[in-house]
Amino acid sequence: MSGFVVAIDGPAASGKGTLARRLAAALGLAYLDTGLLYRATARRLLDAGADPADENAAATAAVALLPEDLDRSDLRSPAVDRAASLVSAVPAVRAALLAFQRGFAAAHGAVLDGRDIGTVVFPDAPVKLFLTASLPTRAERRWRELAARGYHVSRAEVEADLAARDAADAARAIAPLQAAADAITLDTTTLDADAAFARALALVRSRMAARADRFA
Ligand code: CDP
Numbered sequence: 001m002s003g004f005v006v007a008i009d010g011p012a013a014s015g016k017g018t019l020a021r022r023l024a025a026a027l028g029l030a031y032l033d034t035g036l037l038y039r040a041t042a043r044r045l046l047d048a049g050a051d052p053a054d055e056n057a058a059a060t061a062a063v064a065l066l067p068e069d070l071d072r073s074d075l076r077s078p079a080v081d082r083a084a085s086l087v088s089a090v091p092a093v094r095a096a097l098l099a100f101q102r103g104f105a106a107a108h109g110a111v112l113d114g115r116d117i118g119t120v121v122f123p124d125a126p127v128k129l130f131l132t133a134s135l136p137t138r139a140e141r142r143w144r145e146l147a148a149r150g151y152h153v154s155r156a157e158v159e160a161d162l163a164a165r166d167a168a169d170a171a172r173a174i175a176p177l178q179a180a181a182d183a184i185t186l187d188t189t190t191l192d193a194d195a196a197f198a199r200a201l202a203l204v205r206s207r208m209a210a211r212a213d214r215f216a
Helices: 016-027 035-047 055-063 067-071 078-087 091-106 117-121 135-148 155-171 193-215
Strands: 005-009 030-033 110-114 127-132 184-187
Touching: 005 016, 005 117, 016 030, 016 110, 016 127, 016 193, 030 091, 035 055, 035 067, 035 078, 035 091, 055 078, 055 091, 078 155, 091 110, 091 117, 110 117, 117 127, 127 193, 135 155, 184 193
Parallel strands: 005 110, 005 127, 030 110, 127 184
Antiparallel strands: none
16 A cells, blocks of 8 residues: 555645644654745745746756755745745746655655645545635734744734735646645634644544555
């Protein structure tokens, strides 16, 4: 049996990372935050003084990514948020990052979160979750995260940035943000992290049991 994949997609700041990390720990699976790949590509462009809208420069940066680029502590600034959304719409960037994502989960399975995990990267994943929350709720969460990291922006600005990024991610021609037809939507507007985790874990365990029956 190939590795068990849990695909988690959804709009910005919907709680994907927190949930994915906890699920991976509970299930003994590796975790990949695929947004970091786009953020690290954007970071390389910004560092080089290149225009994040320059498609050739973006593709070159994606091909040149190194594992240690994902460990940088400056991948979550508002400037990187915007640049990551721009580079993620470039087909050559997505193509360059696809093999790494598939390879990451191939042997032992993994939990991956992003925008196109259930639709493009792992369309056959046995568990697909689509995480959402209202825009004001997501903006409040992200505003708190940014403040804790020392980025002082207004809530209104955070909300406007999230809305713009979601709209761009959903409207792009390649691998747009959308729920896979067989994804289960989890709205976390009124769920705290523990409640979202409990629901998701129950769902994953029932899918794992069904799959084990099928392969028994
Ligand atoms: O943490 P947050 O939800 O704000 O964003 P992220 O998951 O780190 O993703 C940053 C950006 O990368 C997104 O706005 C998307 O434009 C892009 N992305 C993507 O296109 N496909 C993915 N699988 C993951 C991220």
